[in-house]
Amino acid sequence: MAFDSHSLAELGFRGPRPTWQEPGVTGIGREPMHAPLVPYPDAGAALAGGESPWRLSLDGTWRFLLLDAPDAAPGDFAARDFDDAAWSALEVPVSWTLQGHGAPAYTNVLMPFATEPPAVPEKNPTGLFRRRFALPRAWDGRRVTLTIGSAESVVYVWVNGVAVGMGKDSRLPSEFDVTAHVAPGENAIALAVVQWSDATWLEDQDQWWLPGLHRSVTLTCTDRTWIADLALRAAAPERGEGVVEAELRVGFSGAPEPGWSADLALVDARGRTLAEARGAAVPVFRRDAPVVELVDGYLFRGHVARASLAARGVAAWTHETPVLYRVVATLRDPAGAAREVVSQRIGFRTVEVRDNALLVNGQPVQIAGVNRHEWDDVRGRAVTLEGMRRDLLLMKRHHVNAIRCAHYPNDERFYDLCDELGFYVVDEANLETHARWSSLCHDARYQSAMLERGARMLLRDRNHPCIVLWSLGNESGYGPAHDAMAAWIRRADPTRPLHYEGAIGKDLHAAAPVSDVVCPMYAAIDEIVAWSRSRKDRRRPLVLCEYSHAMGNSNGSLADYFAAFERERGLQGGFVWEWADHGIRRTSADGRVDWAYGGDFGEAVHDANFCCDGLVGPDRTPHPALEELRTLAQPVRVSARDARSGRVEIENRRWFTDLSDLAARFAVEVDGKPVQRGALALPAIAPRSHASVRVPLVRPALEPGQTCVLTLRFTSKRATAWAPAGAEVAWAQLPLRFGELAARRPVAAKAARGAPVSVDVGAHAIELVGDDFALVVDRDAAAIASFAWRGAAIFERGPVATVWRAPTDNDGLRQGWMRDVQGVLREWRRLGLDRLERRALRTRARALRDGGALLALETEWLGADPGQRLRHRQDVTVDPAGALRFTDVFEIPAAWSDVPRVGVVLALPAAFERLAWLGLGPHETYPDRRASGRFGRFASSVTAQYVPYVAPQEHGHHLGTRWLSLVAEGGPAVLVTAARPFGFSASHFRAEDLTAALHQSELSPRDETVLHLDAAHRGLGTASCGPDVLPRYRVKPGRHRLAWSLIPAERPPR
Incomplete structure (x- = not known):
């Protein structure tokens, strides 16, 4: 075939008015959207799925040339015989940057x-x-289409030098009929992908701008008369019967021919046919006579065969019971011969909105959801099936039951997986005009493109039972296009409600007829509670489309949100923003791996690390906040009726299934050590029901000051797709309190024998020396300078007051324009909390009658305003064996109304690496994110306390600590105890290191172990995008006290 050099202009690829600058031109030569259908030669093959002889993948190695602009393209680059040998080789799918x-x-x-x-x-x-590519011989004489799964932002197509078409919308496929342009033997395809187009303005979606071919490129072969679409509806079974309503659209290459028909069968997972409909006629438009043509002009609804399939005994599809069936459709010619077979999976379920609830099969399922972008830290948006499955399995393990496709339709295989595994999905049109929020939705030039994006999404995805809401887009204002899209979708699919936050905005009471759910983003708890209690809206539920912004060390008050969801009418959960950090993996010259974000590639306009706001890291390493979500969303809840007698109440939080698939075990633990274990007879508690169960407790022998808890674990009896048999599904922990032990005695260092402590007070130093230790005080700093025990250094930088923590992303972003508009960090720095100046006030020491010594140190710490200062008094009692008992009293000035923490920090040698503690763990806990912390005895290391948030920040804090120990390799141990539970963190980084570093690769561990002991620590909140820390989780000014002991020993406590 000869190449027509005018074809570059023919599609508008270049020229004075290129089509990539025409909002009204969304596609040229593109086939109508339809369900993803794979033709098979027979019903058996269609039922089995898998590879089809009528499908050819063009994924793999393509030749590639990057240009600065479309006009720079060689005039003949699309020619069949063009020499592309000098071009680069790229593996498609690909994000070429x-x-x-x-x-x-x-x-x-x-x-x-x-x-x-x-x-x-x-x-x-x-x-x-x-x-x-080579066209298979068996395809000769049949219809052939080319599908570009995803191209950002517009793709132009040539086959054998002939212009075929153009398509916009970076997140939906463009399909072209290339039958007339391919031939037996070798063929050539040329594509031009232009990064920026008029459509780019509709895809401003808080994401990386990554041009490329992000999904598969395929060729499909069909009969000349083919199944063009198959649309299915299957409501939840009623009175034991499920009904599938099917519409099969037929395409004709030539003039439509009467006599074609379709057979449809409903088949279960075991291959049994449950229902059949044979001979459903494919109507054609009749022109037999003028009156017939007139009547058909009114009544003809296309070449669509319609049938109903009714079957008894089918199971309903839910997130707990994702039971799927398959509809097999066979197209027959007028002679009755089977010409093509396709199949689609369906699930029987009903979705509706009424009485302030989103009902799935009649139940107001609480949404424990996440927003999810398509992202791979190496491949960008060219995600793999394995990557999708990895995400979904990890979500299932953490009780995520719903996903919002933020902010575009996903790869079609993603919905298949959601159908299989059981997720509720909000399918969202590829529409966000964030930079022109209120203008483009009223711009007539863009109206058809906006409507088309919603319509094409529905036509591709409507057969998936997982999809429970259609979303009209994200952050695109509210205008006529949304009204048109909503009307079109409601008519095309009346079985699903609509979602659109843009019509709600900040006014939770907005009428917003285009949205069947009230779906705000980042609304505070008091706002949504006020909406619920107002009862102004008695139809719609409130589902937060985005909340609990998971940027860095975040998700504070997630438990408070869940409490409101469960307590208040109409509050039905929401979607955490978001699933994964969008960092780009990179490796430094010295082999260190970290993740890049905005600004790391020299771009002038960027939003720094705001793309790193997920519950998991770019490599899918879970952040501790994901464990918080898992705990809050777990399907079993336990409360105490009479814990001391072993009577507990077990509640099944599921909506559709009982607890017969779970086994239960219990353990009684005293100070983290199990003293009794056993199995628990767990009834098959019905959904949304509870039962009283007796745990066969044996009352343990306790000493004053010990903590006793009852821990219950619920595990799966059999393996699932996401977890092996025996995997933990839920847990609970209840305190066991006995009256005579209610008063906790202070835990202090025991007095030990030894020579009396000598006290030597000099002009600049004080030395306290015993048989086994030496403690030196720097009088100029009013601080302990060093402490050694039996010749080994215990700490080298004494416990000094601190109110600073390395800022979390919620405290305040440290780069980009948002650092000037967001977070409490600006106030902290204005007060000078990050650079306090220490002044020594007083140092005193004296010997005690019992042979010990008393040390009194007083300092003040001046902020930016010298009139505002922290006063710190530290009294240290030193016993003859070297045990140190500290009493720290802090006075925070009133002007410092909200400080990061109050406590002390000291530095031990880095050899103190082995860490153990009794308290909450095993992961970090904070005042407003502690529901997932289990009380127990934990063994770890200082290095393992590091949490690799993409941007380094505060991490590793542990609440509710009774004691901790640090053990040096080949050296002594240190035990820290306290009269009351305290918070601590142990790290090889100082707070100032974490404050200064913007990437993980900028951190180098210090040759020390930095130990923070806190009397109070600020919560986390979600202020990077959402509410700040609630007042009750903030650190107030005034007096704070921390009483603790440090005891050196040869070995750690047992």
């Missing part, structure tokens, strides 16, 4: 260029792709 071609850029709201819509920059990266 992550393969060394150009650079990625990240923005949240602002566009990465300064133009007005629909204009884009003249410098417009354009990727040319070429590939050769």
Whole structure:
């Protein structure tokens, strides 16, 4: 075939008015959207699924050339015989900027260029792709289509030098009929992908700008008369019967021919046919006579065969019971011969909104959801099936039951997995105009493109039972296009409610007829509670489309949100923002791995690390906050009726299944040590029901001051797709308190024999020396300078007052324009809390009658305003054996109304690496994120306390600590106890190291172990995008006290 050099202009790829600058031109030569259908030669193959002889993948190696603009393309690059040998080789699917071609850029709201819509920059990266393929001989004479799964932001297609078409919408496929352009033997495909287009203004979605071919490219072969679409509806079974309503659309290459029909069968997972409908006629438009043509002009609804399949005994589909069936459709020609077979999976379920509830099969399921972008830290948006499955299995293990596709339709395989595993999905149109929030939704030039994005999404995805809500987009204002889209979707699919936050905004009482749920983002708890109690809206539920922003060390008050969801009418949960950090993996010259974010590629406009706001890291390492979500969403809850007698109440929090699949075990633990274990007879408690169960407790022998708890674990009896048999599904812990032990005695160092402590007071130093130890005080600093025991250094930088923590992302972003508008960090720095100046006030020491010594140290710490200062008094009692008893009293000035922490910090040699503690663990806990902390005795290491948040920050804090020990390799141990539970963290980094570092690779562990002991510590909140720490979790000014002991020993406590 000869190449027509005018074809570059024919599609508007280049020229004076390119189609990539025409909002009203969304596609050229593109086939209508339909369900993802794979044709098979027979019903057996269609039922089995898998590879089809009528499908050919073009994934793999393509030739690639990156240009600065479309006009730079060689005039004949699309020609069949064009020599592309000098081009690069790229593996498709691909985000080309992550393969060394150009650079990625990240923005949240602002566009990465300064133009007005629909204009884009003249410098417009354009990727040319070429590939050769051989058409199978069996395909000769049949219809052939080419599908581009995803192209950002617009793709132009040529086959054998002939212009085929163009498609916009980076998150839905573009399919082209190439039958007339392919031939037996070798063929050539050329694609041009333009990064910036008018459509870019509709895809401003808080993400990396990554041009490329992000999903598969495929060829499909069908009969000349083919199954063009198959639409299925299957409501939840009623009175034991399930009904599938099917519509099969037929395409004709030539003139429509009467006499074609379709057979449909409903088949279960074991291959049994449950229902059949044979001979469903495919109507054609009749022109037999004028009156017939007139009547058909009114009544004809397309070449669509319709049938109902009714079957008894089918199971309902839910997130707990994702039972799937398959509809097999066979197209027959007028002679009755089978010409093509396809199949689609379905689930029987009903979704409706009424009485302030989103009902799935009649039940108001609480949404424990997450927002999820498509992301791979190496491949970008070219996600793999294995990556999707990894995400979903991890979600199932952590009791996530719902996913919002933020903010575009996902790869079609993702919905298949959600159908299989059981998730409720909000399918969202690829529409966000964040940078022009209130204008583009009223811009007539964009109206058809906006409507089309919602319509094409529905037409592709409507057969999936997992999809329970259609979303009209995200952060796109509210205008006529949304009204049109809502009307179209309601008519096309009346079985699902609609979701659109843009019509709600900050007014939770907005009428917003386009949204069947009240779906605000980042609303505070008091706001949603006030909405519930107002009862102004008696139909719609409130489901937070985004909340609990998971940026860095975050998700404070998630338990408070869950408490409101369960307590208040109409509050039905929400979707945590978001699932995964969007860091880009990189390796430094010395082999250190970390993740890049906005600004790391030299882009002038960026939003720094705001893309790193997930419950898991870019490599899917779970953050501790994910464990908090898992605990709050777990399906079993336990409360005490009479814990001392072993009587507990067990509640099944599920909506559709009982607890017969779970086994239960209990343990009685005293100071973290199990003293009794056993199995528990767990009834098959019905959904949303509870039962009283007696645990066969044997009352333990306790000493004053010991803590006794009852721990219950619920495990799976059999393996699931996401966890092996025996995996923990839920847990609970109840305190066991006995009256005579209610008073806790202070835990202090025991007096030990030895020579009396000598006290030597000099002008600049005080030395306290015993048989086994030496303690030196720097009088100029009013602080302990060193402490050694039996010749080994215990700490080298004494316990001094601190109110600073390395800022979390919620405290305040440290880079980008948002650092100037968000967080309490600005106030902390204005007060000078990060650079307090220490002044020594008083140092005194004296010997005690019992042979010990008393040391009194007083300091003040001045902020930016010298009139505002922290006063710290530290009394230290030193016994002859070297045990130190501290009493620290802190006076926080009233002007410091909200400080990060109050406590002391000391530095031990780095050899103190082995760590153990009795308290909450095993992961970090904070005042407003502690529901998932279990009380127990934990053994770990200082190194393991590091939590690799993409941007280094405060981490590793542990609440409710009774004692901790640090053991040096080949050396002594140190025990820290306290009269009351305290907080601590142990690290090889100082707070100032974490404050200064913006990437993990900028950190180098110090040759010391930094130990923080806190009397009070601020919560985490979600202020990077949402409410700040609630007042009850903040550190108030005034007096704070910390009484604790440090005891050196040869070995740690047992």
